[in-house]
Amino acid sequence: MAAPSLPDDAKIVAKVTVPKEVLAESMSTGAIIILVVTGFIVLLWLLGMLVSYTNIGNNGNFRSDKIEDRKMAWALALHSWNPIVNLQKLFTVKDGGDKTLNVLNGVRVLSIGWVILGHSFAFVMFSSVKNSQSLKVLFESDWFSLVPGGYFAVDTFFFLSGFLTFALLISKMYPKRGMIGIVNTLLIYFHRYYRLIFPMVYIQFFTMYVVRYIGSGPMYRTTWDWMNKSCFANPWSNFLFIANFHPWSMGSACIGWVWYLMCDMQFFIISPPLIVIYCLNRKIGKLVVLSLIIISMIINGILALVWDISMDGKSSKNQNVGDVVYNKPWSRMGAYFVGAMFGISYFELSCREKYQGLSNTIFNKCYDILKNSQIISLLVCC
Structure with missing residues (x-):
């Protein structure tokens, strides 16, 4: 027996019922307050950029190249909200200071990248929608051992x-x-x-x-x-x-x-x-x-x-x-x-040179032994 067929001009209408409480749901008071605060922060960003890159808030001192010397106090307060300046400070390595600690910036980058990589796979594995066969292929890879x-x-x-x-x-x-x-x-x-x-x-x-x-x-x-x-x-x-x-x-x-x-x-x-x-x-x-x-x-x-x-x-x-x-x-x-x-x-x-007694600590003695030995040179060569 042949399956019944619909006429070519037939229309299929699907009826979806949505609960009234969902349709009537309005934004909560807490959400409105948070959005107002967010808008205020964005406004401060815009005002900060406006003050930083215009003559608004100048105190008349045009001889100095430093914005701290050219702007009035209220303008400097807004300038501190400038997102461009803050991002530059965040991602710029400052000159001076103890440069031996700059290596820690690389450690931070590698570590945060590792954390992001691990969580990216963790969210996939713990989610309700996933392709188990694809995960199996990933687990069998030698490189996947880096993820855990x-x-x-x-x-x-x-x-x-x-x-x-x-x-x-x-x-x-x-x-x-x-x-x-x-x-x-x-x-x-x-x-x-x-x-x-x-x-x-x-x-x-x-x-x-x-x-x-x-x-x-x-x-x-x-x-x-x-x-x-x-x-x-x-x-x-x-x-x-x-x-x-x-x-x-x-x-x-x-x-x-x-x-x-x-x-x-x-x-x-x-x-x-x-x-x-x-x-x-x-x-x-x-x-x-x-x-x-x-x-x-x-x-x-x-x-x-x-x-x-x-x-x-x-x-x-x-x-x-x-x-x-x-x-x-x-x-x-x-x-x-x-x-x-x-x-x-x-x-x-x-x-060790600044404070008397530090040169004889166990850490400095170990450092002197390693420095005078060939161990460090061998490690560097390897």
Whole structure:
């Protein structure tokens, strides 16, 4: 029996029913506020460029080439918002200073590229729409072994953070034996906090209130609800830099990718007291930092034994490794304080001629031995 056919002039009409609450949904008050703030920031950008590249706000001093000398105070305030100038400062390597640290810029680029590469594949593997056969081909490639390595690339940033924090703060605090006063100590913490808090607050509220209106699709609303459930329940956890503890579950965190900032801030909080100890007694200071590295190794070993965590980061006892290892400070502080030890050694090496007694430290003795041996030359030749 032949299948029935439709006339050539027949029309097929599909009826799609959309819930009234979706059609009637209007932008929330929170979204409107965030968009107004965003518009205000864009306005400041435009005004900053207008002041920077015109004669608006000039104070009459045309002899100087520096804009700081030619503009009035209110104009300089707007100039500081110029996105072009700020991007130039961000991506320009300054002349002068300690040029031996310029190598860290390359380390940052390689590390962030590795992190982006790893997350790009992670989002594909964890998404609801994927081609399993294509993933299988990727997994069988020898080059794909580089991708899971991004799991450890974050520790590079902890290393750099520990290195720079200790190297720079020790150089400021050592001449005063660590006694910089309560006010200066509080300013160190305040400077660190306000540099991080404003962009993080903006990103959190933008994610909470605006993201739901800039996408669509069968999984979009579900994903948005999952991402923001904890944000509405615990909006203050990120602001206090305790979101890697509350909520405990990594999957329930608000904008969970800021777990790195939580750990980094927690490490930074205990760094000035450790630096004071080092300034008062170098041997005890190094011993304390070394002890923290060993403690981190012991804790990770115990957790791996208790929860039977394998090298691929999975637990045979159905324990979410992210909740007890991945974003917790006791697991990440090893890399930070290894960087701190290198920061101490860098300070002692670079200031050995400036401060009496530094030339006889264990780091400088090791450096002299390596310098006078053929090991470095062989490594360079290889």
